[in-house]
Amino acid sequence: xxxxxxxxxxxxxxxxxxxxxxxxxxxxxxxxxxxxxxxxxxxxxxxxxxxxxxxxxxxxxxxxxxxxxxxxxxxxxxxxxxxxxxxxxxxxxxxxxxxxxxxxxxxxxxxxxxxxxxxxxxxxxxxxxxxxxxxxxxxxxxxxxxxxxxxxxxxxxxxxxxxxxxxxxxxxxxxxxxxxxxxxxxxxxxxxxxxxxxxxxxxxxxxxxxxxxxxxxxxxxxxxx
Numbered sequence: 001x002x003x004x005x006x007x008x009x010x011x012x013x014x015x016x017x018x019x020x021x022x023x024x025x026x027x028x029x030x031x032x033x034x035x036x037x038x039x040x041x042x043x044x045x046x047x048x049x050x051x052x053x054x055x056x057x058x059x060x061x062x063x064x065x066x067x068x069x070x071x072x073x074x075x076x077x078x079x080x081x082x083x084x085x086x087x088x089x090x091x092x093x094x095x096x097x098x099x100x101x102x103x104x105x106x107x108x109x110x111x112x113x114x115x116x117x118x119x120x121x122x123x124x125x126x127x128x129x130x131x132x133x134x135x136x137x138x139x140x141x142x143x144x145x146x147x148x149x150x151x152x153x154x155x156x157x158x159x160x161x162x163x164x165x166x167x168x169x170x171x172x173x174x175x176x177x178x179x180x181x182x183x184x185x186x187x188x189x190x191x192x193x194x195x196x197x198x199x200x201x202x203x204x205x206x207x208x209x210x211x212x213x214x215x216x217x218x219x220x221x222x223x224x225x
Contacts, residue, residue, distance in 0.1 A: 047077040052182055052217050054192065054209035061201070070209060072192060076180050076219035082172045084224055087123065090116060090180055092166040092219075094149075096131075101158030102199055109195040112149045113183025114166060119173030119224060122147070130164035138164055146183035157199065172224045180219040184210045 052074060056067035073095035079088050092114045099107055116122055125147060127138055136153020149166055172178060184191030192209040211217050 044080050045077055046080045046220055047075060048220050049073060049075045050217060050219050052191075052211060053215075055212050056207070056209045057187065058196075058207045059205035060198075061203070067207075074182075074219060078178075078180060078220040078222050081223045081225075082178075084172060084174045086172045088170055088172065088222070090168045090170055090220070092149075092168070092180070094163050094165075096160050096162040097155075098160040099155070099157045099194075099196070101156075104157035104196045105199040105202075106157065106197040107155040107194045108152060109193070110149075110151045110153070110155070110163070111190060111193040112163065113143070113146050113189075113191045114149070114168075115146050115181045115183040116168060116170060116178065117145045117181070118178040118222075119176040120178040121171045121173070123169040123171055125166060125168040127164035128167055130162055132159065132161040133163070140166065143183070143189075148183065157196075172222070175224055177224065178222040182211050182217055182219075185213065186210055 050073070051071050053071050056070040057064050058067060059065065075093040076091065078090040082088050094112055125140055127140065134153065136151050136155070138149060138151045141148045141150060147166060147168065149163060155161055170178060182191040187208040187210060190208045190210050194207050195204060196207055197204050
């Protein structure tokens with residue numbers, strides 16, 4: 001879980017405000033383990049848990065406000081190596097989401113963008129699992145090499161929930177590598193997003209995040225050949 005630290009020019013907003021949980025390192029942290037063989041190729045699969053740092057902002061009383069030190073954890077599984085032309089699966093698993101109710105009464109329009117890039121073709125994808133989601137509907141949208149997990153469901157602040165995993169079937173090309181990473185590229189094309197009702201004011205404002213292009217984050221790398 002994570003903490004938002006908000007700073008504005010107004011004196012009333014100079015103090016740090018915790019919005020979404022506990023603090024986490026501002027730099028990407030990765031833990032990699034090697035698991036069982038893959039289903040299609042017999043290749044050893046690698047699972048990486050990565051802490052992703054974001055460039056973040058929200059709007060408070062009509063003023064865009066930067067958020068410092070916001071991070072989220074993702075666990076991604078993919079083969080370490082595959083043969084040219086092999087089909088294989090990648091699993092994206094987001095850490096559970098908890099929005100502190102003192103600042104987030106209700107959340108909606110949730111988006112998480114993942115990316116599969118390199119010499120590969122995305123064949124199909126599906127959603128699996130999830131918990132404490134009520135009747136929320138989830139779907140996936142293609143955006144170039146990005147796959148964006150979305151929901152228009154309503155989620156209450158102070159109630160932890162876990163979104164479904166995204167499982168992607170990929171066909172390797174002839175050579176090179178296939179990498180996975182956070183998607184998105186800007187506030188207009190976010191990597192992580194929700195629209196929130198603020199608890200005190202009742203105003204609805206976006207929470208927007210993307211990864212600094214100068215410090216890209218990679219989840220997994222699959223070598224072809």
